[in-house]
Structures are given as C-alpha cells and as structure tokens.
Amino acid sequence: MPVGQRAPTLNMSRVLRNLGYRTGQSRKLTYYRYPIYGRDNYGVETTDVKINEILIPDVQAYVRTQTTKSFTIQKGGGNIVGAANIYLPRLETLKNYPNFDQNNNTNFNEIQGWDRLITNYRSILYAETDEETGWTTTNGVRTTDGESIINTLSGANPVTTYTAPVSNVNILEADRLRMKIKPDFAMGLTSVKITNAAGQTLTYTPTALTVTADNWLTLDLPYITGTVADNTSIYQAGVRYATAVTSSVANYNYESNLTSITITSTGGANTNTVYYKGVEFYKSVSWHVHSLKDMTDGYIIFNCVRTAGRDDARRRAE
Numbered sequence: 001m002p003v004g005q006r007a008p009t010l011n012m013s014r015v016l017r018n019l020g021y022r023t024g025q026s027r028k029l030t031y032y033r034y035p036i037y038g039r040d041n042y043g044v045e046t047t048d049v050k051i052n053e054i055l056i057p058d059v060q061a062y063v064r065t066q067t068t069k070s071f072t073i074q075k076g077g078g079n080i081v082g083a084a085n086i087y088l089p090r091l092e093t094l095k096n097y098p099n100f101d102q103n104n105n106t107n108f109n110e111i112q113g114w115d116r117l118i119t120n121y122r123s124i125l126y127a128e129t130d131e132e133t134g135w136t137t138t139n140g141v142r143t144t145d146g147e148s149i150i151n152t153l154s155g156a157n158p159v160t161t162y163t164a165p166v167s168n169v170n171i172l173e174a175d176r177l178r179m180k181i182k183p184d185f186a187m188g189l190t191s192v193k194i195t196n197a198a199g200q201t202l203t204y205t206p207t208a209l210t211v212t213a214d215n216w217l218t219l220d221l222p223y224i225t226g227t228v229a230d231n232t233s234i235y236q237a238g239v240r241y242a243t244a245v246t247s248s249v250a251n252y253n254y255e256s257n258l259t260s261i262t263i264t265s266t267g268g269a270n271t272n273t274v275y276y277k278g279v280e281f282y283k284s285v286s287w288h289v290h291s292l293k294d295m296t297d298g299y300i301i302f303n304c305v306r307t308a309g310r311d312d313a314r315r316r317a318e
Helices: 012-022 091-095 312-317
Strands: 026-033 036-039 045-051 054-067 082-089 116-126 135-138 140-144 149-153 159-163 176-183 187-196 201-206 217-222 232-236 239-247 258-266 273-295 299-306
Touching: 054 116, 054 217, 054 232, 082 091, 082 273, 135 140, 159 273, 176 187, 176 258, 187 217, 217 232, 258 273
Parallel strands: none
Antiparallel strands: 026 054, 026 116, 036 045, 054 082, 082 299, 116 273, 135 159, 140 149, 149 273, 159 258, 176 217, 176 273, 187 201, 187 258, 201 239, 232 239, 273 299
C-alpha cells in the first residue's frame, strides 16, 4: 500500500456472512431492548411506557465466548454466569438493516448498556420443512421445495398447522419460538397459536400486521412464564407491531408437551403462495451488553455478560 494511503474499511457484514456460511462461527442474534418507562414528579418510575421495547431478530454477529457457564449456583439454581466478546457490524450498517430501518425506527441510535443479544443455545424442537410430514393447510395445497413448506392457495385466508410427531413432544427447555414466513401477496398475519397436550392454547395476536409481499419476515417470540402479562412485539422494516399474548386458561402450563402450532392469515387468492421455514422452539442464551471494548469504521466489539440462566434439571423437579 502506498505511503500515506488509508487502509480500506473492513466490510464486517461480509466477513460475518462468510464466517457463517463457511465455518458456522458467526450466527444471527435477536437484539432486545427493554421498554423505557416514564417517571412521576418525584423521579419514581411509572407504568407509563414512553418508548416501546425493541425486539429484532436476524442481526449477524460473531460471539467469542470467554466463559459459557461457571456453574456458580445461587438461589433456585438461577445465576449461571458467563462472558463473551460479541462482534457486530458498524453502527451505520446496523441502522440500515431491513428490520432496524432507521427511517422508521428513530429510537434505535446506538446499542446501550444492558441491551440484550439473544442467541440460540440449543434447538429443542425443529419442525422439518424439507418434507410435508406433520403439516396441514386449508384453502390451499401444501408442497415442499426441500427447504420450505409451500401453501399454494385455492382461496383466501390460509391457515397452516404443524402437528408435533407422536401427537406431542416435550419442549420443557424451550423459552422462545422462531419461524420465517414469506407470502407473494400482502398477507395479514392474524395469529400464531400454540396448543399443548393438556388442550391449553397460547395465542400471539399482532395488531394490524401485513407481511410485505416477497420478503421473509422472521418471528422470534418468547415462550416462558410471564409472557401473557408482558405481551411481546413483532418488528417489520423498523415498525413495531404490538403483539398481545393470551391463554385459554388462567395459568398456561409451559411444561406440558407440544401438540401443534397454527398460523392463521388473511388475504390472497387462487395460485398465491406462502412459504414457511425455520420453525423451531429453542433454548436461548441472553447476553447483556456490559461495556464497549472497541469501535472502528468497520465493526464494534462489546464485552457481554450472561447474568442469569436456568437449571433445567431443577426446573423438571419443581
């Protein structure tokens, strides 16, 4: 390189993608920021949400773990502490991710302390989409292209259901549900309903969400005690769609086996198609941003800590 010439900026997004494709060392995370509440005249936090939570999947990152678990057991087996350096693309690149979309989501200006980066620690149940077994559709004919389940519509308002093998499957360790959906028309996503072996249902109902035609939308939904009270969010192109979570019973049993997942939609007509893939329940690891280690023109490195975890053997015994 000639003397005095500046080195080219590292394209961290490309590096992360190549690491993911070639070696599996990078992965897609779900970024989460807690809602910001207002304060009264005495400075005490109220229940009035001033800025809603941010929950956005598919953020490409490289997680370099220092300590995954220390097995320091405290009250109830709770605190399993770890540490990691997490490499992300530069802030300008993050702001222009389709889901962040700074033009629509001006609340995201930087990653802040104690924001969460949620990773898939272990897949508990993966719904195979390279075959049709377990899948049923209404108002359409289901096929597969080896990667996705495809519902080719014969009428409007498609409903697609995945039924767990052997009628029900143990998903005790899972705490999140993830899936990808792509229609070739402007499709209204009405609800995602989970039914357990006890016949109880947990239903996620986004408000006025129309899935953009010919674009994959990733849903990454919490599946853990407290979800009904807290509700959740689905983001598309930087816009938040409030997603209510309701249960058919007062206390939904998260430890009961899975029976089915039903995705209900509106719109469409003959020959329209909807694709579904990447449907899985998984156990997550939640890394919290502790400090900024390095920031360059090409990438950001955060020191992250895992402040809490669950002892699944203890949970089974409760």
